[in-house]
Amino acid sequence: MLNLTPDFILIQFFNGLAYSLLLFLLAAGLSIIFGMMDVMNLAHGSFYMLGAYTGYSIARATSSFWLALFIAPLIVGLVGFGIERMLLRPLKGRGHLDQVLLTFGLALVVADFVRAVPGWGGEVHAFPPPIELAGSIPFGSGQYPIYRLFAIGVGLLLAAILGLIISRTQIGAIVRAGVADAEMVGGLGINISLVFSIVFAVGAGLAAFGGVMTAPIVSLVPGMDARTLIAALIVVVVGGLGTLRGAFWGSLLIGEVDTFGRALLPDYALFFIYGIMVGVLLLRPTGLFGRKT
Amino acid sequence: MSNMSITRREFLRKLALGVGATAVVPLLQACATPATPTTAPVVATAVPTVPAVVSPTVLKPSASFKLGSILPYTKVYAGLGESITNAMTLYFESVNYTAGGRKIEWVKEDEENDAQISLRKLSKLIDQDKIDMFTGIVSTAVLYAVRDPLNDAKMPTVISNGGGNLLTRKGTKGTAVGRYSPYIFRASFSSYQISSPLGDWVAKNVSKKVAICASNYGFGTESAADFKATFTAAGGTIVGNDILPPLGTTDFAAFLPQIQATNAEAVYSFFSGSDALSYVKQFDQFGLKKTMKIVGAGFMTESDVLPGQGASALDAYTSLHWSTELDNPENKAFMDAYAKKFPGKDVDVFAMQGFDAARVIVEALNKVQGDTSNKDKFLEAIRGVSFNSPRGKFAFDPKTQNVINQIYFRQVKQSGGKYVNAIIGKTDQPILDPENM
Numbered sequence: 216m217l218n219l220t221p222d223f224i225l226i227q228f229f230n231g232l233a234y235s236l237l238l239f240l241l242a243a244g245l246s247i248i249f250g251m252m253d254v255m256n257l258a259h260g261s262f263y264m265l266g267a268y269t270g271y272s273i274a275r276a277t278s279s280f281w282l283a284l285f286i287a288p289l290i291v292g293l294v295g296f297g298i299e300r301m302l303l304r305p306l307k308g309r310g311h312l313d314q315v316l317l318t319f320g321l322a323l324v325v326a327d328f329v330r331a332v333p334g335w336g337g338e339v340h341a342f343p344p345p346i347e348l349a350g351s352i353p354f355g356s357g358q359y360p361i362y363r364l365f366a367i368g369v370g371l372l373l374a375a376i377l378g379l380i381i382s383r384t385q386i387g388a389i390v391r392a393g394v395a396d397a398e399m400v401g402g403l404g405i406n407i408s409l410v411f412s413i414v415f416a417v418g419a420g421l422a423a424f425g426g427v428m429t430a431p432i433v434s435l436v437p438g439m440d441a442r443t444l445i446a447a448l449i450v451v452v453v454g455g456l457g458t459l460r461g462a463f464w465g466s467l468l469i470g471e472v473d474t475f476g477r478a479l480l481p482d483y484a485l486f487f488i489y490g491i492m493v494g495v496l497l498l499r500p501t502g503l504f505g506r507k508t
Numbered sequence: 509m510s511n512m513s514i515t516r517r518e519f520l521r522k523l524a525l526g527v528g529a530t531a532v533v534p535l536l537q538a539c540a541t542p543a544t545p546t547t548a549p550v551v552a553t554a555v556p557t558v559p560a561v562v563s564p565t566v567l568k569p570s571a572s573f574k575l576g577s578i579l580p581y582t583k584v585y586a587g588l589g590e591s592i593t594n595a596m597t598l599y600f601e602s603v604n605y606t607a608g609g610r611k612i613e614w615v616k617e618d619e620e621n622d623a624q625i626s627l628r629k630l631s632k633l634i635d636q637d638k639i640d641m642f643t644g645i646v647s648t649a650v651l652y653a654v655r656d657p658l659n660d661a662k663m664p665t666v667i668s669n670g671g672g673n674l675l676t677r678k679g680t681k682g683t684a685v686g687r688y689s690p691y692i693f694r695a696s697f698s699s700y701q702i703s704s705p706l707g708d709w710v711a712k713n714v715s716k717k718v719a720i721c722a723s724n725y726g727f728g729t730e731s732a733a734d735f736k737a738t739f740t741a742a743g744g745t746i747v748g749n750d751i752l753p754p755l756g757t758t759d760f761a762a763f764l765p766q767i768q769a770t771n772a773e774a775v776y777s778f779f780s781g782s783d784a785l786s787y788v789k790q791f792d793q794f795g796l797k798k799t800m801k802i803v804g805a806g807f808m809t810e811s812d813v814l815p816g817q818g819a820s821a822l823d824a825y826t827s828l829h830w831s832t833e834l835d836n837p838e839n840k841a842f843m844d845a846y847a848k849k850f851p852g853k854d855v856d857v858f859a860m861q862g863f864d865a866a867r868v869i870v871e872a873l874n875k876v877q878g879d880t881s882n883k884d885k886f887l888e889a890i891r892g893v894s895f896n897s898p899r900g901k902f903a904f905d906p907k908t909q910n911v912i913n914q915i916y917f918r919q920v921k922q923s924g925g926k927y928v929n930a931i932i933g934k935t936d937q938p939i940l941d942p943e944n945m
Contacts (some may be wrong), residue, residue, distance in 0.1 A: 223765050230761035312518075330582065334852075338587035339782040341789065341816025358795030363761075364703055387783050414675075433758035434816065436782040469627050478762035481724070481754050 223354035227478050228471070232362050233432070235371025236468025240425035242462040243455065244378060244418025247400035248459015250394035252411050254303060255311060257318040257339035258445025259422055261325035266291045266423025267430040267439065270334050271342050275334075284427050288420040295419025299412045326440060335435075342430035366428050372462055373424075381459050390414060394457040446473070449488055452493045454504025465503060512658040525789075528665060549884040572611040573880070576639030577669075578654070579624050584781050585646045587812045592644070592668050592862030594850050595842075599866035602845075606868040608878030615639060619646060623653035626844050627773060630654050634661050640880055641665070641906075643865055646858075648672035648699075648727045652687065659689040664886055667694040668865035669858060671702070673730050673941070681945035693890055693909045695868050696861040697829050697900075698941040702805045703731040703778075705915045705935045706827040707738030709772065710803050713933075714825055716744040717750065717837045718803070719772035721787075722762065724752035731805055735776050747772045758786050764794045774825075780807035785816050792820035801825065806929065809920050811856035814927050821920045821927060829913035830857045830899040831929045837896035864897050871895065900938075907943045913937040 270287035351358035401407035454465025476484035580587035677686035748770030799872030806828025
């Protein structure tokens with residue numbers, strides 16, 4: 216077996232943290248969107264992928280990673296806003312199956328679209344991190360890339376900001392109320408359909424932000440949307456629907472278990488996270504932090 | 509309305525939706541159409557200077573020659589499928605899609621890196637499209653899956669990538685069975701040809717203390733085994749356990765510390781495609797490059813990933829049956845023509861293989877003057893094909909029907925502002941894949 220040295224454990228913990236925070240960015244959007252709008256957005260992975268590829272093109276055109284990091288999520292957020300208004304709105308009240316089919320179809324369309332765009336295509340693309348963050352710092356007997364530490368920092372910051380918004384601001388209160396009972400919120404005179412569109416757009420933007428952030432680590436690969444979406448869906452099931460706290464702790468759990476699983480027993484790694492999901496479904500079906508309806 | 513009629517209507521509607529949904533998914537899977545490769549608008553000019561092959565006159569108009577191919581246009585190997593298709597298109601256009609007096613009709617299907625899906629598409633090609641010949645296959649797993657249907661259908665086949673050793677071998681060894689078929693030819697390589705010479709060369713020129721890190725699938729583990737055999741025979745020692753990340757790993761952070769812990773001087777690394785891109789970059793980012801060298805099969809630093817790897821790939825030693833730096837007239841002509849027709853797409857070894865595969869098909873057809881009714885004669889024609897390829901001399905080993913490959917040893921260097929696989933050595937003799945298991 217291998218040496219479970221403190222070095223090894225620490226490195227894997229940080230790797231897991233970076234992965235967890237990426238999952239959080241996707242799961243947060245997924246969870247809130249489902250909690251509020253009752254829509255299981257299977258196109259969420261597509262927003263993640265679109266963010267990465269759009270960021271890639273922006274970075275290539277402007278030679279600035281930072282511009283890509285801020286502009287790509289805005290663009291994808293706008294796309295998300297448009298999708299919610301034009302595609303999801305007409306399907307309101309039609310039941311989960313219709314929405315799943317729509318968002319699944321959307322995911323397929325986006326995947327094909329990405330393949331067709333010249334410059335994106337079906338190849339693998341490297342996305343270099345900004346020069347300022349491209350180095351490594353000494354870590355135990357080896358080194359650790361600075362960029363990953365940066366990604367962890369930004370992820371934690373975003374999680375804190377989102378948490379504060381949700382719990383301390385009025386818009387956060389509206390979102391929480393919307394998760395609890397959307398119709399009632401509409402009845403209070405708040406333009407609930409606009410809130411829906413904004414929430415969907417923010418979810419898409421968060422996923423896109425995650426895409427740009429992790430692109431320097433995992434590169435742009437066809438199929439990246441499906442892989443990450445599945446992990447994010449597991450997080451949402453484990454953490455609970457409609458809860459930001461659930462998305463956070465769920466991603467931490469799944470991210471760390473998956474990372475350690477792959478490091479220690481790569482062939483069984485998937486088993487661990489699916490096992491957790493099954494366990495949660497059996498023992499606490501609404502998720503660790505989900506509300507019992 | 510009573511409660512009962514509402515629920516019944518609802519129930520029927522939901523049932524219909526459910527049936528529709530379950531029908532849609534497999535339909536979508538089966539109908540996945542391949543993307544057309546990103547070619548520049550086809551203007552019938554760019555022609556490589558290959559020796560002109562004159563089609564002999566035929567007495568009666570003959571039916572077109574149907575060529576079926578399965579190559580990946582989606583998922584992890586999409587770039588390879590695109591390269592091979594581009595180069596085949598390049599070659600076929602140079603002969604105006606005509607060989608032996610017949611028009612070549614090419615039906616393309618997407619491999620999707622999935623054996624089950626490819627098997628279904630192969631059935632469609634053989635039974636519905638009634639192809640006369642088959643080519644393609646990038647993934648070794650898919651290769652082994654389609655071997656039997658191709659053999660059973662007695663389909664003349666030219667494989668343009670899949671390098672699994674078993675394909676062209678005979679006999680058995682333990683539980684492994686040689687899959688040689690008289691109908692299947694391979695114009696690319698076998699993993700043995702690439703990794704076996706490397707073991708001996710590394711022991712003599714790089715280091716005798718090597719760790720193994722290979723992608724955990726057939727091609728990876730096979731290549732690692734071939735490397736180990738000649739490496740240890742030449743006096744080298746393998747340190748630590750083999751580290752085998754699953755295929756498709758994007759984040760090697762879980763494995764790199766393990767490699768470091770072996771304290772080896774060099775790491776035999778087998779990765780290709782997106783795995784190779786991430787691995788080489790992260791090998792550098794996690795500091796392993798400071799104390800360890802990377803050696804491996806050439807796919808790890810091929811043109812599909814080398815520009816992205818950049819400085820992280822510098823000094824990596826690889827072995828392959830080709831390099832962009834190979835200095836012969838056919839290679840220069842091929843690379844120029846490819847660059848002209850597909851600007852913005854780097855030429856790579858996969859394109860070279862596709863180019864050769866297309867030429868094999870055309871030359872064989874010319875040899876039998878388009879008459880493929882006598883299958884044995886057609887197979888014999890394929891077996892006897894020989895020409896000057898960008899890789900050097902091209903010829904099949906008649907015993908295995910696997911191409912004979914001169915193997916080059918390369919090192920990643922900077923040249924003219926780009927990173928290239930400079931050739932620093934080669935095997936004394938061209939390498940044949942062993943006939944028996």
